[in-house]
Amino acid sequence: MxxxxxxxxxxxxxxxxxxxxxxxxxxxxxxxxxxxxxxxxxxxxxxxxxxxxxxxxxxxxxxxxxxxxxxxxxxxxxxxxxxxxxxxxxxxxxxxxxxxxxxxxxxxxxxxxxxxxxxxxxxxxxxxxxxxxxxxxxxxxxxxxxxxxxxxxxxxxxxxxxxxxxxxxxxxHGHIRIGTFQRAAFERNGDFIRELTSYCLDNFYGAPETDDPGAELMERATQACARQAAHMVVAGFVHGVLNSDNINVTGESFDYGPWRFTPQWQPGFTAAYFDEGGLYSFGRQAEAIHWNLAQLAGCLTLIGESTPLKAAFDRFADHYRDAFVEQFLWRLGFAPRGLEQDMPLIEAAQQALTQSGAGLDRFFFDWMGRPGLDDPAYAGADFAGFRERAAAYEPARGRNHAYWWGGSPCSMHIEEVEAIWARIAEDDDWAPLYGKVDAIRAMSAAYRG
Structure with missing residues (x-):
C-alpha cells in the first residue's frame, strides 16, 4: 500500500x-x-x-x-x-x-x-x-x-x-511539492519527472490515461492551487512563506511558520517580519502561487510541449475567480445568483471592508444569511453599495446553530495566539488551547449547517 x-x-x-x-x-x-x-x-x-x-x-x-x-x-x-x-x-x-x-x-x-x-x-x-x-x-x-x-x-x-x-x-494529501519537480529538472532527470507526474495523476487526481500527462497535471495543479489561493484569501489568512517548496501540487496548504489572520481587509498585511517587500502579503498570495506554478510548467517542459502547459497555466485567473466567488458566498451564506451579479456584490464587499476598516470575521458573522441588512453598524455610506446588492440575495442556509447567536465571531488573531501560548509557557495550562479548538470546531459545524 x-x-x-x-x-x-x-x-x-x-x-x-x-x-x-x-x-x-x-x-x-x-x-x-x-x-x-x-x-x-x-x-x-x-x-x-x-x-x-x-x-x-x-x-x-x-x-x-x-x-x-x-x-x-x-x-x-x-x-x-x-x-x-x-x-x-x-x-x-x-x-x-x-x-x-x-x-x-x-x-x-x-x-x-x-x-x-x-x-x-x-x-x-x-x-x-x-x-x-x-x-x-x-x-x-x-x-x-x-x-x-x-x-x-x-x-x-x-x-x-x-x-x-x-x-x-x-x-x-500528499507531500509532492513544486520543489520536488524543480530538483528533478535541475538534475535534468526527465525520466523521474515523468514518474512523478504519473504518481501525482494516479494517486491524487485519479486522472484517466492521457497522451500528455504533463499538461494534464498542469491543468489539475493549476485549478487546485488557484482554489487554495482563493480560499486562503477569503479566510483572511496570510501564509507568510509561499515559496515553491511550500506549494503542494494537490493544492493543499501546509507548513505553517509565520502565519497570521488579517483583522481587516488589508491587501498589504504581512505575516513574516522578514517579508520586508510584502511579496507574500495578504493581497499578493494569488500572484505568489501563480508565479510558483510557472516554475512547475517550466519543469514539465522536459516531458511535453510548452503550448498546452501555458494554456493550462493561463487558466489560473479564471479558476481563482470562480473559487473566490464560490467561497465568498459560502462565508456570507448567500445563494449564488450567477457570475454577472455575484462579482459586483463581492467587489462592493471588498470596497466596503477596505474603506470602513470593519473587522473581517465580524463582517462575515453579521451578514451570514443576510441579517446584516438591518444592522445599524452597516448603515453608513461605506456599505451602501454592498447593502443594496445584498438585498437581492436569498440565504443559502439558516442561522440555526448556537454559534450564530453567541454574540461574537470566532477569530484567530496574533494577540490570542500569544495569550494561549503564554498560559502554557508560564503555568503549563493547556485549557485555553483545548477550549479554542472546541470553539473553532463549533464554528465549523455552524458553517456547515
Missing part, C-alpha cells in the same frame, strides 16, 4: 528519528485518526508510533526525508529538502484518498544543514491553531494529527530561549 515506494530512491533518503528524552502527549486528533483507521490505538501505542516512530504495520519500514529544491522569496535554492521532518507513513481515508503522515521536529536529516532538526513547542501549538481554523473556514489544509512534547531545551534567535520542544505529525 506504500505508494511512494514506486518512485524509488530518487524521492528521498531513509532516516532515523531523534531519540527524545520524553514523550508527553499534548494533542491527539481522534477525529482524523478515525478517518484513517488509527482511532483504536492505545495511548502507549500512539506514543510509540508518533513519539518514537516505530513503523506502522505494513507501512514504510523506515522514514523518508524527501528531496526537493525551491525558490525561496524567488531566489533558487538547491540545498534544501526535509531538514527537520520526514514522511512516516501513507494511509487511505474512507474516500480512498491517499494521505501522508509526515513530521516536523523529528530530528536531523541529510538536509538539516546547520539546524538541529527540532521544533519548538510554541511552533507546534501555533500549527494546531492554524490548521484547525483553516479547516473550519473551508481551506484545504494539512491536519495537525499529533503533538508530543519531547523534553529538550531549544535555543532560538527569534523567541525567548531556552524553550520547550515538540514533535508534530501532520496528516496531508
Amino acid at each position: 506504500v505508494k511512494i515506494a514506486s518512485l524509488g530512491k530518487a524521492i528521498g533518503d531513509p532516516v532515523a528519528a531523534a531519540n527524545f528524552p520524553e514523550t508527553v502527549l499534548r494533542l491527539r486528533n481522534d477525529r482524523w485518526a478515525a478517518a484513517v483507521g488509527l482511532d483504536g490505538l492505545s495511548g502507549e501505542t500512539w506514543l510509540r508510533h508518533f513519539g518514537r516512530f516505530e513503523p506502522l504495520p505494513d507501512n514504510l519500514p523506515q522514514p523518508l526525508a524527501l528531496r526537493y529544491h525551491g525558490h525561496q522569496f524567488r531566489v533558487y535554492n538547491p540545498e534544501i529538502g526535509d531538514g527537520r521532518g520526514f514522511l512516516f507513513a501513507q494511509l487511505l481515508d474512507g474516500a480512498d484518498r491517499l494521505l501522508d503522515l509526515a513530521t516536523k521536529g523529528s530530528g536531523t536529516t541529510p538536509y538539516s544543514r546547520r539546524g538541529d532538526g527540532r521544533l519548538t513547542l510554541k511552533g507546534g501549538v501555533r500549527e494546531i491553531l492554524a490548521t484547525e481554523m483553516l479547516e473550519a473556514l473551508g481551506v484545504e489544509t494539512s491536519k495537525s494529527f499529533s503533538l508530543i512534547e519531547t523534553g529538550e531545551a531549544l535555543h532560538r534567535g527569534d523567541e525567548p530561549s531556552p524553550t520547550r520542544s515538540a514533535v508534530l505529525v501532520r496528516l496531508g
Whole structure:
C-alpha cells in the first residue's frame, strides 16, 4: 500500500528519528485518526508510533526525508529538502484518498544543514491553531494529527530561549511539492519527472490515461492551487512563506511558520517580519502561487510541449475567480445568483471592508444569511453599495446553530495566539488551547449547517 515506494530512491533518503528524552502527549486528533483507521490505538501505542516512530504495520519500514529544491522569496535554492521532518507513513481515508503522515521536529536529516532538526513547542501549538481554523473556514489544509512534547531545551534567535520542544505529525494529501519537480529538472532527470507526474495523476487526481500527462497535471495543479489561493484569501489568512517548496501540487496548504489572520481587509498585511517587500502579503498570495506554478510548467517542459502547459497555466485567473466567488458566498451564506451579479456584490464587499476598516470575521458573522441588512453598524455610506446588492440575495442556509447567536465571531488573531501560548509557557495550562479548538470546531459545524 506504500505508494511512494514506486518512485524509488530518487524521492528521498531513509532516516532515523531523534531519540527524545520524553514523550508527553499534548494533542491527539481522534477525529482524523478515525478517518484513517488509527482511532483504536492505545495511548502507549500512539506514543510509540508518533513519539518514537516505530513503523506502522505494513507501512514504510523506515522514514523518508524527501528531496526537493525551491525558490525561496524567488531566489533558487538547491540545498534544501526535509531538514527537520520526514514522511512516516501513507494511509487511505474512507474516500480512498491517499494521505501522508509526515513530521516536523523529528530530528536531523541529510538536509538539516546547520539546524538541529527540532521544533519548538510554541511552533507546534501555533500549527494546531492554524490548521484547525483553516479547516473550519473551508481551506484545504494539512491536519495537525499529533503533538508530543519531547523534553529538550531549544535555543532560538527569534523567541525567548531556552524553550520547550515538540514533535508534530501532520496528516496531508500528499507531500509532492513544486520543489520536488524543480530538483528533478535541475538534475535534468526527465525520466523521474515523468514518474512523478504519473504518481501525482494516479494517486491524487485519479486522472484517466492521457497522451500528455504533463499538461494534464498542469491543468489539475493549476485549478487546485488557484482554489487554495482563493480560499486562503477569503479566510483572511496570510501564509507568510509561499515559496515553491511550500506549494503542494494537490493544492493543499501546509507548513505553517509565520502565519497570521488579517483583522481587516488589508491587501498589504504581512505575516513574516522578514517579508520586508510584502511579496507574500495578504493581497499578493494569488500572484505568489501563480508565479510558483510557472516554475512547475517550466519543469514539465522536459516531458511535453510548452503550448498546452501555458494554456493550462493561463487558466489560473479564471479558476481563482470562480473559487473566490464560490467561497465568498459560502462565508456570507448567500445563494449564488450567477457570475454577472455575484462579482459586483463581492467587489462592493471588498470596497466596503477596505474603506470602513470593519473587522473581517465580524463582517462575515453579521451578514451570514443576510441579517446584516438591518444592522445599524452597516448603515453608513461605506456599505451602501454592498447593502443594496445584498438585498437581492436569498440565504443559502439558516442561522440555526448556537454559534450564530453567541454574540461574537470566532477569530484567530496574533494577540490570542500569544495569550494561549503564554498560559502554557508560564503555568503549563493547556485549557485555553483545548477550549479554542472546541470553539473553532463549533464554528465549523455552524458553517456547515
